[in-house]
Amino acid sequence: MTTSTMYALAAAAVLILTAGGGVGLAVLFRLTNQLVVGDGRLPRVVLERVVVPTEPMALLRWRREQDEERMAVARRVAAYRSGATVLVVLAALTVFEYVMNLVGISVFGLFVIALVKAAIIVHYFMHVATVFAAGDGH
Amino acid sequence: MHGEYRVALRNNRLGLWLFFLSESFLFMGILVSRFYLWGNTRPELNQLNGLLVTTVLLLSSFTMNRAETALVQNDRKTFLNCLLLTVALGTLFLAGVVVFEWGGHIRPSDGAYGAVLFGMTGMHALHVVSGIVFILIVWNNGRRGLYSSEQHWGVEACAIWWHYVDLVWVFFYPALYLMGQAVH
Numbered sequence A: 001m002t003t004s005t006m007y008a009l010a011a012a013a014v015l016i017l018t019a020g021g022g023v024g025l026a027v028l029f030r031l032t033n034q035l036v037v038g039d040g041r042l043p044r045v046v047l048e049r050v051v052v053p054t055e056p057m058a059l060l061r062w063r064r065e066q067d068e069e070r071m072a073v074a075r076r077v078a079a080y081r082s083g084a085t086v087l088v089v090l091a092a093l094t095v096f097e098y099v100m101n102l103v104g105i106s107v108f109g110l111f112v113i114a115l116v117k118a119a120i121i122v123h124y125f126m127h128v129a130t131v132f133a134a135g136d137g138h
Numbered sequence B: 001m002h003g004e005y006r007v008a009l010r011n012n013r014l015g016l017w018l019f020f021l022s023e024s025f026l027f028m029g030i031l032v033s034r035f036y037l038w039g040n041t042r043p044e045l046n047q048l049n050g051l052l053v054t055t056v057l058l059l060s061s062f063t064m065n066r067a068e069t070a071l072v073q074n075d076r077k078t079f080l081n082c083l084l085l086t087v088a089l090g091t092l093f094l095a096g097v098v099v100f101e102w103g104g105h106i107r108p109s110d111g112a113y114g115a116v117l118f119g120m121t122g123m124h125a126l127h128v129v130s131g132i133v134f135i136l137i138v139w140n141n142g143r144r145g146l147y148s149s150e151q152h153w154g155v156e157a158c159a160i161w162w163h164y165v166d167l168v169w170v171f172f173y174p175a176l177y178l179m180g181q182a183v184h
Helices: A003-037 A056-103 A107-125 A128-132 B003-038 B047-072 B075-099 B110-144 B153-178
Strands: B041-043 B181-183
Touching: A056 B047, A056 B153, A107 A128, A107 B047, A107 B153, A128 B003, B003 B110, B003 B153, B041 B110, B041 B153, B047 B075, B047 B153, B075 B110, B075 B153, B110 B153
Parallel strands: B041 B181
Antiparallel strands: none
């Protein structure tokens, strides 16, 4: 095999791997994003055809059902999103804590960061406010 | 929501938080003993392992929160899957502590460093184990359809308990791995 053929093959391999890796990463990010901030389900292709009723009353009922379903999904996505936001903030604070320790932050500084993280967990994850609420869900 | 259930829920929540208050005294006592015995020093621990187990526990808190939220949103499949994911992450955290920290160069008999390290991680690990058992019980009950989006005190208590375990580690992690000068 000549040197130029080897170069060509190597270039082709790099191109294929880069493109393939890029597409693979894009798919991975898309699925992860869907799992983390989406509605918690993997996306799937919907093949069934939507049949819209023609009779006025049935159409009205169908539209109402569609609206309710959309609202339920929106509520679920919003609820999942708030949990994901808290996770990102807590992760960022943990990394900040670690990096600040490398820089040479004082014990007091580390304690303050821990207190902020604790306050976020107690408020958003442990729902401390519900202890004093009327008794319904959070 | 029924009036009786509402009253019971309020009492349960208050009782659980009072229990957390009493538990806090235990963990605060252990934390104070760390500062009294170690002062401004700490043993040389694997920093990467500390950061990894902390991240794993944080992720488990997120999956637990998602499980609870999923049940409230009537998404039963996500609820059950996230509970199992939390158990897996909790087990991974335990493995990280037991295999890498307990299997390291420090032994429980190594004076104040060994005693405090094993005391802190051991007491916390005991709570993680109890949390994992609790989650498995809730998962089994959830599988049998014993919880609804309106009435799920068992799930709520389990989630709060798991977050409490995470909360304790929020203070234990810097106290063990970050605060003070590392001594060999």
